[in-house]
Amino acid sequence: MRYKKDWEATKQRFEDYWKGENTGRPLMRVTGVKPGYYPFQIPEEIKSKSLEEKYMDPESVVRRYRYYCETHEFLGESFPNLNADFGPGSLAAYLGSEIEFQDRTVWFHPCVEEWEDYPELKFNPENKWFKKHIRLFEECKKLIGDDFPIAIPDLMENVDVLASLRGSMDLLYDMIEEDNDIVKRVQQVTDCYQQYYDAFYKYAQYEGGSAYTVFQIFGSGKTQKLQCDFSALLSPDYFRTYVLDSLKQATKSLDHVLYHLDGPESIKHMDALMEVEGIDALQWTSGDHGPDGTMEEWDVIYDKARAAGKQLWVKVYTGDLKDWIRNTDRIVKKYGSKGLYLFFNDMPLEWAEELMDYAEKNWCDVKGSF
Numbered sequence: 202m203r204y205k206k207d208w209e210a211t212k213q214r215f216e217d218y219w220k221g222e223n224t225g226r227p228l229m230r231v232t233g234v235k236p237g238y239y240p241f242q243i244p245e246e247i248k249s250k251s252l253e254e255k256y257m258d259p260e261s262v263v264r265r266y267r268y269y270c271e272t273h274e275f276l277g278e279s280f281p282n283l284n285a286d287f288g289p290g291s292l293a294a295y296l297g298s299e300i301e302f303q304d305r306t307v308w309f310h311p312c313v314e315e316w317e318d319y320p321e322l323k324f325n326p327e328n329k330w331f332k333k334h335i336r337l338f339e340e341c342k343k344l345i346g347d348d349f350p351i352a353i354p355d356l357m358e359n360v361d362v363l364a365s366l367r368g369s370m371d372l373l374y375d376m377i378e379e380d381n382d383i384v385k386r387v388q389q390v391t392d393c394y395q396q397y398y399d400a401f402y403k404y405a406q407y408e409g410g411s412a413y414t415v416f417q418i419f420g421s422g423k424t425q426k427l428q429c430d431f432s433a434l435l436s437p438d439y440f441r442t443y444v445l446d447s448l449k450q451a452t453k454s455l456d457h458v459l460y461h462l463d464g465p466e467s468i469k470h471m472d473a474l475m476e477v478e479g480i481d482a483l484q485w486t487s488g489d490h491g492p493d494g495t496m497e498e499w500d501v502i503y504d505k506a507r508a509a510g511k512q513l514w515v516k517v518y519t520g521d522l523k524d525w526i527r528n529t530d531r532i533v534k535k536y537g538s539k540g541l542y543l544f545f546n547d548m549p550l551e552w553a554e555e556l557m558d559y560a561e562k563n564w565c566d567v568k569g570s571f
Contacts, residue, residue, distance in 0.1 A: 202408075203348040204270040204281045211278050212410070215419050218542060219457045219481050221512060226564045227533065227541035229277035230417045233553030238272040241547060252302040256287060257333060259340035270349070274550055276557050278542075281349035284414040285341045287334050290357040292390070292397060293365035294330035296322050309365040316367075316375065316382055322389035324396040331397070338404040350407035352414035353425055356397060359447040360431045362390045373434060376443065383443060391447045395454045398425065413459070416484055416514060417544065422456030427480070433466035440470045445477070452479020459514060464488040468502060475509035482512035482542070493519040495528035503536060507571055512540035522552050526559055537569025 202208040217224045234241050247264050249255035256262075262285055270281045287300060288307025294300050297319075301308040313319045325331065334354070341351050357365075363386055364372050376383050402423060405411045410421040418424060429444045452458050460480045462468070465488065474480065483506040485494050494515040503513055515532060517525045529543060545556065 202280065205275050205349070208280065211280055212408070212419065214278055215410075216421060218512060218540060219420050221510065221540045223539050223566065225538065225566060226560050227538045227543050229557070229560060230279045230542070230544045231277040231553050231556055232279045232545075232547045233274045233276055233550030234547055235272050235274060235550055239549045241269075241272065243268065252304065255304075256302050256307075257337055259285075259337055259344060262337070263341055263344045273547065274553065276553050277560075279417065280412075280419065282412040282414055282417070282419075283341060283345060283349060283351045285337050285351055286354045286414065287330070289355040289415075290361060290365050291330070291334060291354055292356040292358070292394065293362050295325065295328045295334075295397060296362065296366060296390075296393075297328075298365055300330060311366060311368040311371075313367040313371075316379065316386060319366075322366075322386060322393060324393040326400075331400075335400055335404075338401055342404045347407075350412045350419075351405055352412040353398065353401055353405050355415055355426070356394065356401075358394055358427055358451055359387055359390060359429055359444050361429055363387065364431050369431065369434065372431075376439060380442065387443055387447050391450050394451060398423070398454075416459055416461070418457075418459055418514075418542075420457035423454070424457040424459075425455050426459050426461050426484070427451055428461035428463065430461075430463045430467075432470050433464050435470075437469055437473065441473055445473050448474075448477050449479065452477060455479070457481055459484050461486065462502070464491075471502060471505045475505055475511065480511060482514050482540075484514035484516075486516070493517050493528070495519070495532050497531070500535070503532075504571065507536060512542065514542040514544065516544045518546050522548070522556065526556065530563070533564045533567050533569070535569055535571050537571070538564050538567040539569075 214224050214228055218228050243265055247268055249261050254261045266283050290309055293309045297312045298309040410419055411424045412419045413424055413426050416426055427448055432440050458480050459482045461484045463486045485502050495517055517529055
């Protein structure tokens with residue numbers, strides 16, 4: 202792997218993490234911006250000149266990411282991996298939604314007026330958005346070779362996809378009025394999800410494994426994030442009716458699964474989620490612009506995950522370097538260093554080296570009090 206000095210050791214630490222085995226210190230995504238490049242910006246001469254170029258031009262996508270790699274040091278378990286995504290939830294586009302690219306986000310426009318008038322949701326290799334996306338993957342892979350992996354896109358799953366196709370409020374009413382029809386549609390999404398995943402996995406395979414970009418994870422075989430952000434709007438009973446079985450089915454086709462739990466209104470589903478044997482690790486997000494994952498109020502989530510034998514993925518960003526170290530100290534002392542992944546945003550290289558030095562001295566082989 203280019204740009205990563207200790208890749209073989211990093212791969213092994215990821216394997217140990219997924220298995221819940223000792224990794225010494227926690228896994229840490231720490232990426233330092235080299236001197237002279239912080240705060241990091243893409244130079245004008247290689248910036249994309251249009252939204253189409255930004256998202257769909259393979260040479261532009263790769264050129265911008267290579268510049269990122271050349272101006273950053275990948276410390277800890279951070280590693281270079283190319284994001285060639287069409288935005289979170291692109292599976293909806295392959296099933297009929299139209300994509301609207303914007304500079305900082307992507308919108309998927311609802312396309313279902315009535316479910317009874319909409320065709321079966323199934324794998325369609327001729328869908329225009331799928332063809333554009335898979336072509337992007339193919340061309341990017343040619344350009345990067347074996348320098349680093351191209352990561353699996355954020356397809357999304359189950360009712361999150363239906364919400365993009367139908368609209369959230371309309372889908373809620375559908376669930377109340379037409380529960381059997383929606384159960385059928387969720388199953389259709391579940392059935393075709395793996396076919397679309399496998400199409401991208403063909404290009405995402407890297408040294409026997411794969412990466413998922415958003416949460417910077419790697420694992421042998423098929424590694425993926427699963428989620429249901431729509432669950433914030435669902436009661437525990439509705440979650441079990443419409444989501445739980447789909448998640449259980451999805452995990453059976455994957456080798457390593459990180460579940461993304463988003464927002465305080467989703468915490469009520471923790472008991473159900475911990476029943477899913479195929480979920481290996483839990484990633485918690487407190488919602489848009491909320492406090493980071495080290496806050497003590499979130500321990501109720503981590504306690505349940507640990508009790509169920511799941512690994513933890515914790516994002517640290519509230520405050521500055523001293524705050525990150527102090528808050529992470531508490532997490533490590535309680536939950537131990539084993540089965541713990543710590544995600545830090547990009548920082549000056551000097552900070553990154555100081556953080557790694559502190560971790561090596563203080564966070565290795567910690568048993569934890571939990």
